[in-house]
Amino acid sequence: MPTADLIITGARVRTLDPGSPQATAVAVRDGVIAAVGDEADVRDWRGPDTEIVRLDGAHLVPGLVDAHSHPVWGLEMATGTDLSGVRDLAALRTALATAERIDGWVIGYGLDHNAFEGRPINRDLVEDVLGGAPAFLRLYDGHSALASDAALAVAGVTGPRAFTQRSQVVCDASGRPTGHLVEHAAMDLVTDVMPRPSYAARRSRLLELLSAMAATGLTGAHVMDGGDVELVESVARETVLPVHLRFAPWCMPGADAAALEELIRLQGTGGRHWLVGGVKFFMDGTVEGGTAWLEHADCHGQGTQAFWPDPEAYTAAVRKLHAAGVRTATHAIGDAAVRHVLDVVAGLGPSGRGAHRIEHIETAPDDLLPRFAQLGVAASMQPPHTGYTRADGTDEWSRRLGTTRAAHAWRLRDLRDAGATVALGSDWPIAHYDARAVLATARSPRGAASGRAGLTGLEALEGCTTHAAGAAGEADTTGRIAPGYRADLTALSVDPVQAPADELADAPVRLTVTGGYVVHRGD
Numbered sequence: 072m073p074t075a076d077l078i079i080t081g082a083r084v085r086t087l088d089p090g091s092p093q094a095t096a097v098a099v100r101d102g103v104i105a106a107v108g109d110e111a112d113v114r115d116w117r118g119p120d121t122e123i124v125r126l127d128g129a130h131l132v133p134g135l136v137d138a139h140s141h142p143v144w145g146l147e148m149a150t151g152t153d154l155s156g157v158r159d160l161a162a163l164r165t166a167l168a169t170a171e172r173i174d175g176w177v178i179g180y181g182l183d184h185n186a187f188e189g190r191p192i193n194r195d196l197v198e199d200v201l202g203g204a205p206a207f208l209r210l211y212d213g214h215s216a217l218a219s220d221a222a223l224a225v226a227g228v229t230g231p232r233a234f235t236q237r238s239q240v241v242c243d244a245s246g247r248p249t250g251h252l253v254e255h256a257a258m259d260l261v262t263d264v265m266p267r268p269s270y271a272a273r274r275s276r277l278l279e280l281l282s283a284m285a286a287t288g289l290t291g292a293h294v295m296d297g298g299d300v301e302l303v304e305s306v307a308r309e310t311v312l313p314v315h316l317r318f319a320p321w322c323m324p325g326a327d328a329a330a331l332e333e334l335i336r337l338q339g340t341g342g343r344h345w346l347v348g349g350v351k352f353f354m355d356g357t358v359e360g361g362t363a364w365l366e367h368a369d370c371h372g373q374g375t376q377a378f379w380p381d382p383e384a385y386t387a388a389v390r391k392l393h394a395a396g397v398r399t400a401t402h403a404i405g406d407a408a409v410r411h412v413l414d415v416v417a418g419l420g421p422s423g424r425g426a427h428r429i430e431h432i433e434t435a436p437d438d439l440l441p442r443f444a445q446l447g448v449a450a451s452m453q454p455p456h457t458g459y460t461r462a463d464g465t466d467e468w469s470r471r472l473g474t475t476r477a478a479h480a481w482r483l484r485d486l487r488d489a490g491a492t493v494a495l496g497s498d499w500p501i502a503h504y505d506a507r508a509v510l511a512t513a514r515s516p517r518g519a520a521s522g523r524a525g526l527t528g529l530e531a532l533e534g535c536t537t538h539a540a541g542a543a544g545e546a547d548t549t550g551r552i553a554p555g556y557r558a559d560l561t562a563l564s565v566d567p568v569q570a571p572a573d574e575l576a577d578a579p580v581r582l583t584v585t586g587g588y589v590v591h592r593g594d
């Protein structure tokens with residue numbers, strides 16, 4: 072009989088396998104679960120080289136997965152000064168005046184829209200504290216930024232631009248750029264000329280980040296971008312990635328037949344602990360940025376246009392990829408965007424069932440909810456995002472939507488009740504990657520969603536395990552602790568199903584196993 076590489080004993084195992092829901096021991100061989108049961112069931116798997124880990128009553132569950140994250144591209148997004156703690160304009164000015172310079176630039180990220188206190192986002196509000204330095208400040212949503220006069224000059228941006236996607240260099244009445252850059256193509260004008268870290272620095276930061284993610288219990292991440300695949304490939308050849316990375320590269324407006332064929336060709340490429348599997352689309356932007364596609368305009372008269380200027384071109388691209396067997400994930404925050412994606416999947420017929428997913432779904436009317444289960448479209452949602460809103464409705468997100476639509480925020484409970492697959496994630500670096508916080512906020516939503524019922528402890532756990540696996544088309548290989556499944560395991564000091572949400576958020580992580588490798592050991 073072959074022997075195991077790893078045996079875990081003394082655990083309280085919640086397998087999420089309906090045929091055998093509880094156990095106390097697990098054996099792992101060649102990155103796959105070989106046996107599940109009690110001590111007697113794994114005894115014969117022991118060999119002279121088998122590592123034995125005794126968990127002394129810790130709670131072992133399937134490896135936690137972040138169903139929406141940006142751990143590679145996000146390293147660039149989360150560069151420079153962390154502005155996430157800034158709450159008002161005075162604090163922003165103080166932070167920028169003392170911010171570290173990176174090759175002469177002031178670079179910041181995580182800036183809350185609410186910090187502008189209802190004012191239009193304009194470089195004039197901060198220009199005088201920058202000392203003439205080029206500055207690029209990402210708003211927390213990742214879909215907009217504020218650039219200084221010097222940064223715009225380096226990028227050669229002197230007025231409005233036309234883009235193939237719904238992006239904008241915001242200008243005043245005289246045609247002068249305000250510094251507010253909305254959506255990816257507009258921001259890229261400046262990011263393309265900004266300082267870039269060396270390969271060594273990016274490699275070091277990637278491993279540091281993935282190790283920190285594993286320390287919160289994460290064993291996998293659905294990466295909703297193409298990332299720096301060359302960096303990942305290089306690092307994965309040299310060492311073990313602590314977290315499985317499943318990439319879905321972007322398909323943007325203007326993509327021609329050659330671009331679609333390249334996306335098809337990339338599918339299935341990968342290496343140890345990383346894989347390209349799927350394609351990511353954007354159907355809209357964000358509520359705070361005025362670019363969520365809404366069925367009725369927001370309070371500023373914005374939000375009535377799709378990210379794809381021709382939504383039918385999106386439809387054609389999805390049909391092409393679907394015919395080639397490619398799974399898709401579409402960013403859709405506003406109700407009109409969500410409806411359009413569901414309509415497109417409906418048009419694919421029965422073959423579309425289970426192959427497509429929608430990301431974010433921040434507001435959706437009642438009539439859309441049952442369609443997720445009817446069409447087999449997975450809902451991928453990020454509970455920590457509720458922390459950027461306020462229960463009293465005074466935040467930018469709530470004000471823009473108005474009371475009625477804000478009341479339909481982050482409908483985790485309603486989607487589960489409607490029978491949908493609901494996968495959970497953080498959208499790091501938009502929110503912190505800590506898997507325990509994702510589980511906790513799914514059970515106790517905050518801000519505009521605080522009046523809504525959350526998920527049960529079991530449903531939240533399923534969102535980061537079985538439902539995440541289903542959303543990625545991996546339900547037969549991951550998300551459960553069962554023989555033949557990938558050996559991704561997370562051990563916590565508390566039961567993530569029964570422990571109170573606030574206790575779970577701070578619970579020690581005893582062990583993280585990714586693909587059979589022990590990548591984190593707690594105290």
